[in-house]
Amino acid sequence: MEPTTSYKVNQQCAFCNETCTQGDTIVRHDQTFCCFGCATLYDVQNNLGGFEWSDDEISIEYKQYDLPEVFNQLVDFQNDKIYKVSVSLPEIHCSSCVELLEDLPEFDEAIHTSHVNFEERTLTVTVGKSFGLAHLSMLLDKLGYPPQFNVSKKASQKRKKTQTELLRKVAVAGFCFGNSMMFSMPHYFGLSILGDTFFAGLFRYLNVGFSVLVLAYPARDYFVTAYQSVLRKKSHIDIPIVLGILAIWIWSMYEIFSGTGFGYLDSLAGLIFFLLVGKWYQNKVYSRITFERSIHDFLPISVRRNNAGITDWVRVNELSIGDIVEVKNGEVIPVNGVLKSGKAVIDYSFVTGESVAERTAVGQPIFIGGKQTGSTILIEITEKQDTAKIWSAWKTPKKQEKSESHWTTIVSMYFTPLVLLIAFGSLAAWYFIDASKALFVFSSVLIVACPCALALSTPFTLGSIVRVLSKNEFYLKSSDSIEKLAEVDHIVFDKTGTLTDSASSKAIVIEDCLTQTQQAWVKSIVNQSNHPLSQGVFNHFKNIECIEVSEVQEIEGKGIQGIVDDHLILVGSAAFIGVTSNHTSSEVYVSIDGDVRAHFGFGNQYRKGIKSFFKSLSQKARLSVLSGDNDSEADTLKSLYPHFQTVRFNNSPNAKKAFIDECHSAGDHTMMIGDGLNDQVALHQSDIGIAVANTINGFYPSSDGILVANSFEKLPRLLELTRYSGSVLKTSLAFSVFYNLIGIAFAVAGSLTPIVAAILMPLSSITVVGLVTALVSLKAKKLRLL
Amino acid sequence: MKILVLLISVSVLMALLFLILFIKAQKNGQFEDLESPSFRILNEKNKTGYNAKRKI
CATH class of the missing domain: 2.70.150.10 (Calcium-transporting ATPase, cytoplasmic transduction domain A)
Incomplete structure (x- = not known):
């Protein structure tokens, strides 16, 4: 294999001709490729292939997969000859990746089948037992797809399963809704078919059948939750829903079997259908992201x-x-x-x-x-x-759900008694006006006052906001976090890796004519220095072993020199090497025996647009910075934004947590923005913890969301959108109250004819759903997020 | 008018058939990955030239 170099520029892939934008590109044979898949397939096509690996290269992380207890936990299926395993490969990004990975059986005869799931970025392989999991991991790693096994994958599997079942329920409810609607149609339009007692009866009984099916399968969960809440004497939005469902169904049964009417069974099916769609929309999982990784996946x-x-x-x-x-x-x-x-x-x-x-x-x-x-x-x-x-020192305590109840729960707490009050009130009133109509009015009120629009507005508002956020690479663990995000008034940043771009300490090759031996010399020299730029050069030469150096001399602010294998090597600034440079950014030159052999550039340390980023964030929240580093950056930070509430350096993870606690006791709603593991305690402690990451597949315990580094500067606008959720919810609430008032007015007046109910009920659901989706997309467009 | 009985039963049965087909397809995992089949169709089968060697 040729040495590979990473560039961070937009170039066209030599194999698939796509513009290489995602992360690093691969350079091989002086060609740029967008991924290892393309590079390897290019080799195969041009007969440049040749891929060698040996068992000695297996690293600690991979070797542990061969331990029986770990192995048994990871594999999906095994017998004494073969095993089947699914592995997450975050690097998959194009068709070449799929092609290469599905050709895995070509690499070793022990690999029998290989199947990629692109949406989830996973690979499922069947492998002979002679080829262990550690070997498989190493092979994938060498191909450029470092595998991620998830020891704690059960949680995400469960989430996926509920979502699959929800979709099935939506399908069944939709089937019943559509058919029921069709058979109710002639009735609404007063068509002559009603005169035909045979068809009128047939349509009614078909509708009864569909309604029973809807109640038995798709609506089951609502009954279960409502029943459990009643047992625990807790208020829940599902209680009024179930009350409404039962009212509609029982009254419809009465009408149908007494032959007095046609019932509202199509509205019932429609209601459940819309409710389930809303639930599905809100819970839409982003299966590419795992929040459930634990320490066992890491150590x-x-x-x-x-x-x-x-x-x-x-x-x-x-x-x-x-x-x-x-x-x-x-x-x-x-x-x-x-x-x-x-x-x-x-x-x-x-x-x-x-x-x-x-x-x-x-x-x-x-x-x-x-x-x-x-x-x-x-x-x-x-x-x-x-x-x-x-491990216990590392373990992430489970984020405790605050017992603070959602406002819809509070609304439902007042909603149910109020509706019952109106229903019984009108029952009493009609008893004196026209006793024969009293029961009809009573049930009409219960039917029409169903809080369906109310129950729909929350999932659709939060769901569409989550959709916009994830389009902008801001992934939230649960849509409930949106309301917490909207409340944030104190944002605490970690500095290293969050405000600064850890990828920018990566060397950008401007010129590199080093042979592999010379690379080892340079690496050994910079290994002697603690300077960040030396570290950058050091990290640039991967997979190269260091060798002995002598007469090392580091000249502060200039560079480092030393002797390796009788060659004088200088690594440092242009002036140190003795060349003239017109670049302004940080640069490192390498000279060997007086010849300039390589030249690296380093990007800016702070993320792009950080000044305006702070400015726009500070309009709605106070800002603080906590850093684990020393205070050498204090002045730079001050020049970027002079009004930080607190700036602290040399903070240990526990000190960061203590700071969050201080803020909480001052009554702040905190958001901690940090990078994954080292901030985990603070991320956990804050009201909402967001991990900033270059890839979405790292280890982010106890964070409520992941913000991909590329979208970092969009954060003020993303927060603005979440703050908008409150007004969207209020607007939709106003609408559904408005519809309910009209409906109840009809019902109390005793004139809720089936046609009015059939128009009013779906209309209120559809307008509320349409309204919130439109409002959210309009706002997102305005904020340039869509 | 009696023809309606036939039409209705056919329409309900057809809707039911589609529902069953959907559930079956979902169970078979057809909706789990909507993207890779489109890549897979272009893949060249039985390539040689990887020349993979494993040293034990």
Whole structure:
């Protein structure tokens, strides 16, 4: 395989001709490709193929998938010969990816079948047992699709299953609604068929059949929830709905079987159909995103033990004191111990939020959760590894649902008694006016006062807002978060990786004529420096081992020099190398024995448009910044936005949580915006926690939503849209109250003819649904979000 | 008018048939992934040239 380089520019893919915009592109044979799929297929087409891998390359993370207890949890099916497993591959993005991955059986004869689900970005494979899960993971990783197994995948599966069943219910309700409507039609138009007793009877009994079907299957959940709420003596929006449904059905049965009328069964089916569509719309899952990943998906549970040169794999909890654990470049440290040998440059940003990697000298302690960058290190175990204890420190407590009830629940609390009051009131009144009509009026009130429009406005408002947000790559875990977002008046930012663009510390290649050996020299030199730009260059050369260097000298503000393999290597600014440059951004030049061999650029540190971003956010909320880093950036932050409520540096995750608590006791509605794991405590503590991420498939425990970094600057506008939800809800509430008043007026007057009910009831649902969807899309268009 | 009996039963049965077909299709997972079948149709089958080698 040729060395690959990452660019971040818009170019056309040499294989599929699409514009490469999504994330990094691949450069191979001087051609740019949009993904590994395209690059590999290009190789195959031009007979440049050749793909080698060896079993030694398996990393700790993947090796643990072979442990029986993990394996059994991950696979969907297994017998003694084969297993079947679904794996999430977030990198899938085009048809070439699908083609390459479905050709997986070509790579090893143990792989029998391979099937991609593009919408969910998953791959389902059937593999012979000789080819373990760790091998499969490594193969996928080498192909450019690092797999993500989800140990805790049950929750998302369950969510998907309910949604599938909901869709089935919608289909059944729609079927009943359509047919019922058709058979009621002649009745509404007063067609002569009514005179034909045979057909009138047939249509009525068919409608009864459909209504029974609707009540038995699609509407079942409403009865269950209402019954449970009644048992728990709690108010719930489903109670008045069920009351209305029962009123319509019982009265219709009475009319039909007494031969006095035709009933309102089509309205009943329509009502349930619309209610279910609303529910489905609100719960529409974004199956590509998993919020349910747990710590077990992140921390390895088996390690590479290297006692006296013999390497084997053991479980972390089986390690004894004195064992030596080997950790390779890019792997997560799975144990607590002391450094035995090797150059430990450990990135603890997950744990502490500090972005500068920490160097640890031999004999110094090393802590679990860091990520080794650089060469292989050996860690000696000095204490018994108590995995349960370590995990409990990391475990994310479940976000507690605040018992604060939704306003629709409160409305329904008053709604039901009020409707009953009107119904009984008119019953009493009509008893004295015209006793024969009293019962009809009573049931009419119950039928027409059904809160269907009320029950529909919330799911459709929140559902359409969630749809707009996710189009702009802001994914919320649940649509209930929208109302919390609308209340936010204090926004707390994490600095590193949130306000600053972690991808911008990535080197952009301007010129690179280094051979692979020379790359190793340069990498070994920059490994000696803690400067962010050195780290950037270091991270640029992936999969290259560092070698011994001598006479290293770092000149502050200029660069670093040293001798590797008798070659003098200089890495640093243009002035340090001795070339002239007219670029203004940060640059790093590399010279070997006096020849300039490479030239890298680094992007701006803060995200694009951060100044106006702060300005527009500050109109509705106060802003604060908490940083795990040192205060070197204090002045820069001040120049970006001078009115921060609080700016704190050197904050540990717990200090961030403490700050959120302080805000809460001051009565603030907080939103924490941070990056995934290191802010998890604060994300969890805040009213709403949003993780900013470059990909949507990372590990974001306890966040309520994920904002993809590209959409970061849209945040003020996205928040504006969520604030609009309140007025949309109020408008639709006003509409449904208006319809209800008209309906009740008809009912109380004793003139709710079937035709009035048939027009009024679906009309109110449809106008409310149409109104909220239109209002939300108009606002989104105005905010340039659609 | 008696023809209506036939027409009605046919229409209800047809609607029922479509409902059953929908549920069946859903059970078979036809609505789980609406995008990849369109990619799959263009895929070349039985390519050689990956030249994959596994060193054990």
